[in-house]
Amino acid sequence: MEKGIIGKKIGMTQIFDEAGKVIPVTVVEAGPCVVVQKKTVDNDGYDAVQLGYGDIRAKRVNKPLQGHFKKADVAMKRTLKEFRLNDCSALNVGDIVKADTFAAGDIVDVSGTSKGHGFSGTIKRHNGHRLKETHGSGPVHRHAGSYGACSDPSRIYKGKKMPGQYGNTKVTVQNLEVVKVDAENNLIAIKGAIPGPKNGTVTIVDCVKKA
Numbered sequence: 001m002e003k004g005i006i007g008k009k010i011g012m013t014q015i016f017d018e019a020g021k022v023i024p025v026t027v028v029e030a031g032p033c034v035v036v037q038k039k040t041v042d043n044d045g046y047d048a049v050q051l052g053y054g055d056i057r058a059k060r061v062n063k064p065l066q067g068h069f070k071k072a073d074v075a076m077k078r079t080l081k082e083f084r085l086n087d088c089s090a091l092n093v094g095d096i097v098k099a100d101t102f103a104a105g106d107i108v109d110v111s112g113t114s115k116g117h118g119f120s121g122t123i124k125r126h127n128g129h130r131l132k133e134t135h136g137s138g139p140v141h142r143h144a145g146s147y148g149a150c151s152d153p154s155r156i157y158k159g160k161k162m163p164g165q166y167g168n169t170k171v172t173v174q175n176l177e178v179v180k181v182d183a184e185n186n187l188i189a190i191k192g193a194i195p196g197p198k199n200g201t202v203t204i205v206d207c208v209k210k211a
Contacts, residue, residue, distance in 0.1 A: 003101050004083040005030045006053035007188065009112065011198050015189060025179050025189040028110075030099040030204060031185060035091050036072045036080060047088040052077030053201070066176065070211060076175040079201050100183035107207040109174045112196035116168030126161040171195035175207050 005032035014022050037050035043129075056078040059068060069076045070095050092095070102108065120145040122128040131141040144163065147156050174196055180189040194202060 001205045001208070002086050004081075004085065004203065005097055005099070005101055006033050006079055006081050007031065007099075007200050007202055007204060008054070009188070009194060009198055012193065013189075014083065015093055021178055023059070023191055024193075025191055026194045028188045028190060028202060028204065029186055030102070030188045031097055032098040032099075034074050034077065035093050035095045035097070036069065036074055037091055038088065038091065039082075040088075044076045046084065047081050048084045049088050049091050050080055050082045052080050054078035054123055066163045078094055081203055083205070084153050084174075099181055099184060099186045100176050102188060102204065103180055104116065104180055106178040107210065108178060108190065108204050109172055109207050110169060110176055110190060110194040110202055110204050111172040112194060112200055112202040114167045114169055114171045114195045115197050118165040119164065120166035122161055125163065125166040125188055128161065174209060 007028040010027040010029055012026050014024050032054045033051040035049050036052040039048040041047055054077055056076050059078055061076050121141055131137045133141055177191040179191050
């Protein structure tokens with residue numbers, strides 16, 4: 001990847017382009033991020049930079065991480081994320097990465113943690129349909145139905161859509177367009193929806209698969 005940044009999802013809104021067309025966008029407070037650590041091929045076997053985002057009080061940071069920030073001589077951060085950039089030599093420990101690292105028209109991939117829904121049934125989790133509630137459907141109108149044959153294969157096939165934990169997983173949405181960048185306020189407007197709740201932490205990198 002060429003560039004990346006950590007941010008916080010503010011929420012969704014809409015803006016108008018020059019032709020007056022409405023564009024739904026998600027606003028992200030991207031950075032400022034500080035370079036906490038720089039990894040090299042000689043020491044670590046690969047090139048990468050570790051960015052920190054979001055200030056946090058020292059009492060909420062454990063002793064090993066406190067030493068990590070003290071060694072870099074930077075303020076303690078809530079979120080740490082590593083980026084394997086193509087050109088890590090351009091950044092040094094203590095450098096600041098801001099929203100203007102991206103520009104309008106860039107195509108990016110956005111990663112975040114999706115909203116958690118707890119233990120959910122097949123209708124909510126897999127978009128299944130229900131049975132009718134009349135003429136004796138009984139108490140099973142929201143059940144998953146048959147799980148398969150009994151004697152052969154005497155087991156449930158892997159991948160069967162069943163109830164279980166829904167959400168609260170890492171989700172990446174690819175090929176989203178950066179519509180506007182407000183460098184002064186560290187804001188990036190990205191076309192479409194991105195994963196996670198409001199105030200959730202997200203990662204923005206340049207796209208891997210160009211559409």
